[in-house]
Amino acid sequence: MAAANPILIPELRVMLAEGDTPSLREVAEELHPATVAEFTEGLDDVEIWQVLDSVPAELQAEIFPYYPLGRQEELLRMADRAHIGPLLEWMAADNRDDLLRELDPDFVEDILPLVAKAERHDIRMLLSCAEGSAGSLMTTEYASLPANITAGEAITRLRSQAPDSESIYYIYVLDAERKLVGFVSLRDLILAKPTALVSDLMQRDVISVRVDAPSEAAIDRLARFDFLAVPVVDDHNRLVGIVTHDDVLDAIREEATEDAQMSGAVAPLSDGYLETALVAMTWKRGVWLAILFATAVLTAMVLAKWEPAEPQLWLVAFIPLVIASGGNSGNQSATLVITALSSGDCKLSDWKRVFRREVAMGLLLGSLLAVPGYLLAVLYAPTPIKALIIPATILTVVLIGTLVGSLLPLLFRSIGLDPALMSNPFVSAIVDIVGILVYMGLAMTFMG
Amino acid sequence: MAAANPILIPELRVMLAEGDTPSLREVAEELHPATVAEFTEGLDDVEIWQVLDSVPAELQAEIFPYYPLGRQEELLRMADRAHIGPLLEWMAADNRDDLLRELDPDFVEDILPLVAKAERHDIRMLLSCAEGSAGSLMTTEYASLPANITAGEAITRLRSQAPDSESIYYIYVLDAERKLVGFVSLRDLILAKPTALVSDLMQRDVISVRVDAPSEAAIDRLARFDFLAVPVVDDHNRLVGIVTHDDVLDAIREEATEDAQMSGAVAPLSDGYLETALVAMTWKRGVWLAILFATAVLTAMVLAKWEPAEPQLWLVAFIPLVIASGGNSGNQSATLVITALSSGDCKLSDWKRVFRREVAMGLLLGSLLAVPGYLLAVLYAPTPIKALIIPATILTVVLIGTLVGSLLPLLFRSIGLDPALMSNPFVSAIVDIVGILVYMGLAMTFMG
Numbered sequence: 001m002a003a004a005n006p007i008l009i010p011e012l013r014v015m016l017a018e019g020d021t022p023s024l025r026e027v028a029e030e031l032h033p034a035t036v037a038e039f040t041e042g043l044d045d046v047e048i049w050q051v052l053d054s055v056p057a058e059l060q061a062e063i064f065p066y067y068p069l070g071r072q073e074e075l076l077r078m079a080d081r082a083h084i085g086p087l088l089e090w091m092a093a094d095n096r097d098d099l100l101r102e103l104d105p106d107f108v109e110d111i112l113p114l115v116a117k118a119e120r121h122d123i124r125m126l127l128s129c130a131e132g133s134a135g136s137l138m139t140t141e142y143a144s145l146p147a148n149i150t151a152g153e154a155i156t157r158l159r160s161q162a163p164d165s166e167s168i169y170y171i172y173v174l175d176a177e178r179k180l181v182g183f184v185s186l187r188d189l190i191l192a193k194p195t196a197l198v199s200d201l202m203q204r205d206v207i208s209v210r211v212d213a214p215s216e217a218a219i220d221r222l223a224r225f226d227f228l229a230v231p232v233v234d235d236h237n238r239l240v241g242i243v244t245h246d247d248v249l250d251a252i253r254e255e256a257t258e259d260a261q262m263s264g265a266v267a268p269l270s271d272g273y274l275e276t277a278l279v280a281m282t283w284k285r286g287v288w289l290a291i292l293f294a295t296a297v298l299t300a301m302v303l304a305k306w307e308p309a310e311p312q313l314w315l316v317a318f319i320p321l322v323i324a325s326g327g328n329s330g331n332q333s334a335t336l337v338i339t340a341l342s343s344g345d346c347k348l349s350d351w352k353r354v355f356r357r358e359v360a361m362g363l364l365l366g367s368l369l370a371v372p373g374y375l376l377a378v379l380y381a382p383t384p385i386k387a388l389i390i391p392a393t394i395l396t397v398v399l400i401g402t403l404v405g406s407l408l409p410l411l412f413r414s415i416g417l418d419p420a421l422m423s424n425p426f427v428s429a430i431v432d433i434v435g436i437l438v439y440m441g442l443a444m445t446f447m448g
Numbered sequence: 449m450a451a452a453n454p455i456l457i458p459e460l461r462v463m464l465a466e467g468d469t470p471s472l473r474e475v476a477e478e479l480h481p482a483t484v485a486e487f488t489e490g491l492d493d494v495e496i497w498q499v500l501d502s503v504p505a506e507l508q509a510e511i512f513p514y515y516p517l518g519r520q521e522e523l524l525r526m527a528d529r530a531h532i533g534p535l536l537e538w539m540a541a542d543n544r545d546d547l548l549r550e551l552d553p554d555f556v557e558d559i560l561p562l563v564a565k566a567e568r569h570d571i572r573m574l575l576s577c578a579e580g581s582a583g584s585l586m587t588t589e590y591a592s593l594p595a596n597i598t599a600g601e602a603i604t605r606l607r608s609q610a611p612d613s614e615s616i617y618y619i620y621v622l623d624a625e626r627k628l629v630g631f632v633s634l635r636d637l638i639l640a641k642p643t644a645l646v647s648d649l650m651q652r653d654v655i656s657v658r659v660d661a662p663s664e665a666a667i668d669r670l671a672r673f674d675f676l677a678v679p680v681v682d683d684h685n686r687l688v689g690i691v692t693h694d695d696v697l698d699a700i701r702e703e704a705t706e707d708a709q710m711s712g713a714v715a716p717l718s719d720g721y722l723e724t725a726l727v728a729m730t731w732k733r734g735v736w737l738a739i740l741f742a743t744a745v746l747t748a749m750v751l752a753k754w755e756p757a758e759p760q761l762w763l764v765a766f767i768p769l770v771i772a773s774g775g776n777s778g779n780q781s782a783t784l785v786i787t788a789l790s791s792g793d794c795k796l797s798d799w800k801r802v803f804r805r806e807v808a809m810g811l812l813l814g815s816l817l818a819v820p821g822y823l824l825a826v827l828y829a830p831t832p833i834k835a836l837i838i839p840a841t842i843l844t845v846v847l848i849g850t851l852v853g854s855l856l857p858l859l860f861r862s863i864g865l866d867p868a869l870m871s872n873p874f875v876s877a878i879v880d881i882v883g884i885l886v887y888m889g890l891a892m893t894f895m896g
Contacts, residue, residue, distance in 0.1 A: 030653065034673050159639055168635055169617050169676075186634060187616055191607055205478065220792065223701065225482050226694040228617075228676065245693045246674040249700065253671065256704035259790065262866070263711065263783065265873040288873070295877035302884050303767075316764050319751075320771055320880055328873045335711065342707065344668065418710070424872045425713040425736070425776045429743035432768055436750050 004041035012043060016050050024054040028063065037066030045078050057083075061090030069102050070271055077107070085114035088123075094139035094247055097126040101136075125240070134218040135211040137251060138232045138241035143168045145198055147181060152194030158186070167244055170229050173202045178238045180206055180231055208233045211240050218243040219251055257339045264335025264424060265292060265328060272345035273336050274353060281357075282364050285332050292328050293369050296321040297376060304380055314380040315443055318390055323435040325369055326397035327428035333358055333405030334427045338419050341409065351410050358406040362399030370394045389439075389446045396442070397435040404431055452489035460491060464498050472502040476511065485514030493526050505531075509538030517550050518719055525555070533562035536571075542587035542695055545574040549584075573688070582666040583659040585699060586680045586689035591616045593646055595629060600642030606634070615692055618677050621650045626686045628654055628679055656681045659688050666691040667699055705787045712783025712872060713740060713776060720793035721784050722801060729805075730812050733780050740776050741817050744769040745824060752828055762828040763891055766838055767884070773817055774845035774883040775876035781806055781853030782875045786867050789857065799858050806854040810847030818842045837887075837894045844890070845883040852879055 015023045028036050040051050052060045122140045129135025143161050145154050173182040182202030192201050208231040209218045222230045229242040258268040267284040269276050304317035340346035370391035381387035405427045409419035463471045476484050488499050500508045570588045577583025591609050593602050621630040630650030640649050656679040657666045670678045677690040706716040715732040717724050752765035788794035818839035829835035853875045857867035
């Protein structure tokens with residue numbers, strides 16, 4: 001998924017204003033569907049539908065899945081009901097399944113009657129696969145053949161199956177009960193004598209995955225054996241679908257981003273970094289920050305046992321807590337910006353938006369932690385006024401953390417270095433020093 | 449790359465001892481080449497060559513690239529020179545390029561004369577592509593056609609080109625100067641009338657990458673447009689190679705692992721976690737730990753300005769340094785174990801090996817940091833003996849960090865949770881508390 005590209009928006013708007021359908025169609029037909037989605041994403045929903053309406057449903061259904069899922073949902077909700085059936089029928093089964101899983105189940109039930117019966121069966125089957133299973137990654141569009149025909153006949157049959165198959169490069173050989181008995185590549189069929197039997201050409205040692213196996217099983221097998229697709233079977237070894245290379249690639253990228261976000265203590269985002277609303281982001285970061293804060297409170301309580309002789313030494317107990325707050329928020333920001341840069345969700349030129357977001361996040365998350373910080377500080381500080389040093393430091397340090405964490409990876413990218421070099425421990429180390437300086441400065445100001 | 453699977457080793461050794469070449473050949477021919485490599489990886493080099501010698505060079509060359517690169521290098525170095533030529537000639541160009549890039553350039557010059565002249569040209573061309581460029585990912589084996597022939601003629605020509613092409617599913621259309629003018633899929637050729645001209649069937653709007661573009665450009669284009677391959681052209685738009693889906697998939701996985709390791713402050717490993725020698729690992733972790741330690745020293749020096757009134761309060765200045773040392777080594781271990789688990793380099797059952805490695809790493813890295821820690825402590829401690837608190841704590845805390853960081857992700861996996869939940873900040877938080885307890889305990893022991 002590439003980010004929206006606004007470069008053609010003015011021209012498209014002129015064509016839309018003039019009702020110049022032939023030009024719109026030409027744009028949509030000449031470019032790759034992914035590029036069409038990229039160039040039109042900056043239009044509003046009504047305008048996008050006007051562009052889509054200029055082309056046949058078949059091409060509509062190719063362009064549509066390249067919009068971000070949230071946008072697809074929005075477009076579907078405001079679509080003319082007459083459009084929904086053909087669009088869903090023409091969409092590749094796996095893309096359609098991704099979209100329908102995003103939707104409210106009631107809305108899905110509402111629109112399913114608009115879809116032809118044969119497709120409806122496939123939709124229900126795919127939707128019934130558990131999230132995270134091999135089945136949830138698969139498409140029901142595959143090419144299959146019986147074993148007892150010749151290569152020549154096979155190619156003729158493929159010609160009639162082809163329009164429905166996302167991939168005809170691997171053809172699965174099924175027996176009368178639809179059990180998977182072998183597979184043959186289109187390459188083998190082409191290279192074989194036309195009179196050779198499929199049963200003699202096919203590989204019998206088929207590597208498949210069970211529909212209820214974890215999706216990692218399908219991903220691993222495709223990656224390990226360099227396959228274009230992995231067949232998915234039910235518990236009677238009947239073929240129910242295939243997982244194709246492009247879906248595996250998307251799944252691997254998504255998983256790498258999720259893992260990176262988890263390792264930076266951010267609950268995985270469902271949308272891109274810049275697309276996630278501030279409230280959702282506060283929640284996804286705040287939960288983990290709060291858990292980490294609670295752990296750091298234990299550290300402070302342990303340190304406070306150190307029985308300080310001088311009254312202002314209660315401040316010592318809060319050193320690890322204060323610097324951990326900054327380090328943790330800094331790690332979150334660094335992780336989010338690094339993953340957004342590497343997935344293309346955010347570009348160097350977005351730095352102002354990143355800056356504004358992270359200022360807002362720093363203030364929000366800092367306030368969130370400042371409250372329990374103050375409550376804890378009151379227990380140890382000589383006066384409630386002096387206890388204010390702690391929340392003031394936490395707020396400042398968390399803000400510094402979000403800014404250092406987000407802007408340093410951007411700076412690294414801008415001078416041609418890998419932003420991932422701005423590792424979590426490195427962000428923490430920098431925020432630690434600044435945090436200590438802030439803490440000492442504020443302490444001296446408050447304590448006089 | 450899957451880990452070695454020892455299950456067939458006893459049977460293979462019996463076959464080898466009995467000189468039962470037909471059975472060895474049967475094993476090697478019946479299984480997928482990736483599986484053959486997996487099952488034989490546990491044999492020693494001489495035994496692997498005995499197995500490989502049982503099959504023709506063509507199949508040898510398919511199995512060989514599935515061994516880890518380090519093992520391939522070892523096998524090549526001890527190979528009979530008569531084997532090297534045919535093996536390299538039959539290997540897919542991209543796999544061969546990966547291997548040759550691992551080797552000492554002198555050794556490459558030494559073995560290149562063993563390879564047929566045509567292949568030698570390809571090898572030199574691929575080796576000349578800069579590391580990290582689209583060219584370094586590509587293979588020179590692609591199918592190409594002129595524009596002015598029919599679909600029927602095209603298929604006939606492909607039949608003769610096919611044995612040399614890693615992928616015949618996308619066919620690139622070249623003009624007389626080998627400039628890329630279009631592409632056609634095998635699917636389109638099969639579905640077209642045999643008399644249709646390739647120039648009418650082909651897509652003219654070809655998305656390609658320049659050979660010197662960064663490899664990310666090829667990866668992004670393939671992923672965004674759901675291609676099986678992306679053509680690579682020189683600065684005159686002449687086709688020089690293709691980047692295929694399987695190489696992109698490997699590159700994405702590798703990059704995700706490298707990014708994760710960088711974000712955990714470990715220099716990216718060239719081999720698997722369990723395969724990396726302790727010396728190499730000490731270096732890859734030690735460099736970053738030392739840099740982070742130096743930053744933490746600044747924090748300590750800032751804190752030491754806090755002019756303690758009581759003599760034992762010099763210990764306060766070292767609090768952030770001590771806990772950061774444990775947190776950083778813990779993050780490194782957690783990152784390494786999480787990436788090893790997700791890439792399949794390490795399994796739950798390897799926990800004893802992980803434990804032993806991390807004890808060794810903890811002691812090595814801890815000692816490494818303890819020395820500068822002591823030198824710094826002597827400046828602030830009342831006596832050189834009392835300064836020993838700092839190195840003793842650093843050593844203990846780093847060891848605890850490596851153990852907590854490595855064993856918690858394994859524990860999470862064993863109870864069915866995602867090991868990536870054991871995020872860096874979380875490991876730091878746990879090591880912080882333990883570190884403070886150790887520090888206080890040691891301080892009380894030393895100071896009485």
